[in-house]
Amino acid sequence: GENVEQHPSTLSVQEGDSAVIKCTYSDSASNYFPWYKQELGKRPQLIIDIRSNVGEKKDQRIAVTLNKTAKHFSLHITETQPEDSAVYFCAASRGGGADGLTFGKGTHLIIQP
Amino acid sequence: NAGVMQNPRHLVRRRGQEARLRCSPMKGHSHVYWYRQLPEEGLKFMVYLQKENIIDESGMPKERFSAEFPKEGPSILRIQQVVRGDSAAYFCASSPGTGTNVLTFGAGSRLTVL
Numbered sequence: 001g002e003n004v005e006q007h008p009s010t011l012s013v014q015e016g017d018s019a020v021i022k023c024t025y026s027d028s029a030s031n032y033f034p035w036y037k038q039e040l041g042k043r044p045q046l047i048i049d050i051r052s053n054v055g056e057k058k059d060q061r062i063a064v065t066l067n068k069t070a071k072h073f074s075l076h077i078t079e080t081q082p083e084d085s086a087v088y089f090c091a092a093s094r095g096g097g098a099d100g101l102t103f104g105k106g107t108h109l110i111i112q113p
Numbered sequence: 114n115a116g117v118m119q120n121p122r123h124l125v126r127r128r129g130q131e132a133r134l135r136c137s138p139m140k141g142h143s144h145v146y147w148y149r150q151l152p153e154e155g156l157k158f159m160v161y162l163q164k165e166n167i168i169d170e171s172g173m174p175k176e177r178f179s180a181e182f183p184k185e186g187p188s189i190l191r192i193q194q195v196v197r198g199d200s201a202a203y204f205c206a207s208s209p210g211t212g213t214n215v216l217t218f219g220a221g222s223r224l225t226v227l
Contacts, residue, residue, distance in 0.1 A: 001171070006155075034215070043204065043218040044156065089155060100146045100169065100206075101216060105155040 002027040004092050006104025014112050019080055021107045023090035024072040030092040033066060033073045034101065039086045047088075048075070077109075085111045115140075117207050117219035118187075125225045132192040132199070134222045138207030144168075145188040146216060147180060150202045159203075162188055163210070195226045 003026040013019045025033075034049035050057045050064045050073065057064050061080075066073040077084055087108050091101035118137040126132050138145050144163055148156040158172040162182040173180065177195075182188040192199055202223045206216040 036218075043220045045218070046215065049215065100148075100158045100161045101156075102158065103148075103156040 002030060002092055002102040004090060004102050004104040006090050006107060008107060009105065010108045010110070012110040012112055013080055015080055015082060017080055019075075019077045019084070019109055021075045021088055021090070021109070022072060023074070023092075023104050024070075025092040025102075026071070027092070027094070028071065029094050032093050033064070034091050035064060035075050036089045036091065036103075037086045038089065038106075044089060080109075080111050082111050082113065085109060117142075117205055117217055119203075119205050119219035119222050121222060122220060123223050123225070125227060126195050127227050128196055129194050132195050132224055132226075134190040134192075134203050134205075134224070135187040136190070136205030136207075136219055137187040138205075139217055142207035142209050142217070144208045144210040145182050146206045146208070147188075147190050148204045148206065150204060150221070152201075156204065159190070192224070195224070197226045200224055200226045 006023045031052035035047050036044035037047045038044040048059050048062050048064050050066050052068055061078045063076040087106045089106045090104045093101045117139055120135050146161050147159040149159055150156050160173050160180045161169040165184050177193045179191045202221045204221045205219045208216050
């Protein structure tokens with residue numbers, strides 16, 4: 001089955017700086033890579049996703065890059081703000097509703113004022 | 114659209130009792146997934162269901178755990194003879210199914226076993 005590794009487990013950055021979280025996956029058939037944000041005690045919420053026919057996707061301060069050859073993908077958050085503090089999870093799946101997502105173990109992002 | 118509804122939000126059980134967690138998917142969604150989240154850990158896949166069918170239960174413990182998604186009513190995750198190690202947050206997610214597996218999560222059910 002799929003195995004997703006995520007690094008770092010904790011990331012502390014100064015407000016206004018950029019944050020980068022990296023994930024690798026094992027199943028070359030995976031073609032859907034979402035990122036979820038989970039605030040303390042709340043549900044995971046989808047913030048951005050990318051499919052394997054795209055190398056990069058941006059949404060305001062958030063971007064995701066995908067390298068299918070190396071089987072890794074990254075989340076980039078620019079101009080970080082206090083409300084970005086949360087746990088971020090990457091995930092991978094083959095898509096198409098055939099199976100569920102395999103999640104990384106999460107990155108606790110701390111924005112220092 | 115009320116989103117994915119889970120209940121109860123909090124459940125306390127004593128060792129040996131049964132826990133039943135319910136999940137109603139988003140309107141129009143026919144696929145339901147259950148995940149378990151232990152404190153300070155990620156989301157572990159448990160089971161994937163469509164109406165009246167279990168599609169993938171590879172993440173479910175072999176004993177004490179079962180799931181169903183009947184033709185009518187919510188999906189139910191059932192844990193028999195609970196032990197302290199079952200204490201966790203159980204999240205349900207749903208997706209429209211065909212052609213996508215963009216998941217929308219419910220607020221979770223937090224099970225505490227005394």
